[in-house]
Amino acid sequence: MNKAILIGRLTRDTDVRYTKSGTMVVSFTVAVDRQFKNQAGERETDFIPIVAWGRLAEHCSKYIGKGSLVCVTGRIQVRSYEDKNGQRRYVTEIIAEEIQFLDRRRSGDAETDTASPFDDMDFMNDFPSEDDVPF
DSSP states (O other), X not given: OOOEEEEEEESSOOEEEEOTXXXXXXXXXXXXXXXXXXXXXXXXXXXXXXXEEHHXXXXXXXXXXXXXXXXXXXXXXXXXXXXXXXXXXXXXXXXXXXXXXXXXXOTTSSSOTTOOTTSOGGGGGOXXXXXXXXX
């Protein structure tokens, strides 16, 4: 079983891209505090990269941004690529299957506080094929 559940805040606004076939892909990083303190008595934070596809990506780009509190459920994926120097690089990220928006939009944002990303729930089953992967 490959399942990850994270609660944290976005460290930046979502980065939006599109595949050749037009499928939206968003990526962002979530800051997740560890449950224990280090030897100095401070909590450390992990910065976890998240990728969302299709309708889920559309809702993320519309409803969340830097500082938003989210709960991400997904799977861990490790991929590799060769950089421009010919070195093999590995990337570990969470492919989001579900994202719960845990706080309301801040005042002054384009959307109203009453807007809901869950008006159309069929985005939960909109996953890409391997041909749609933009990297």
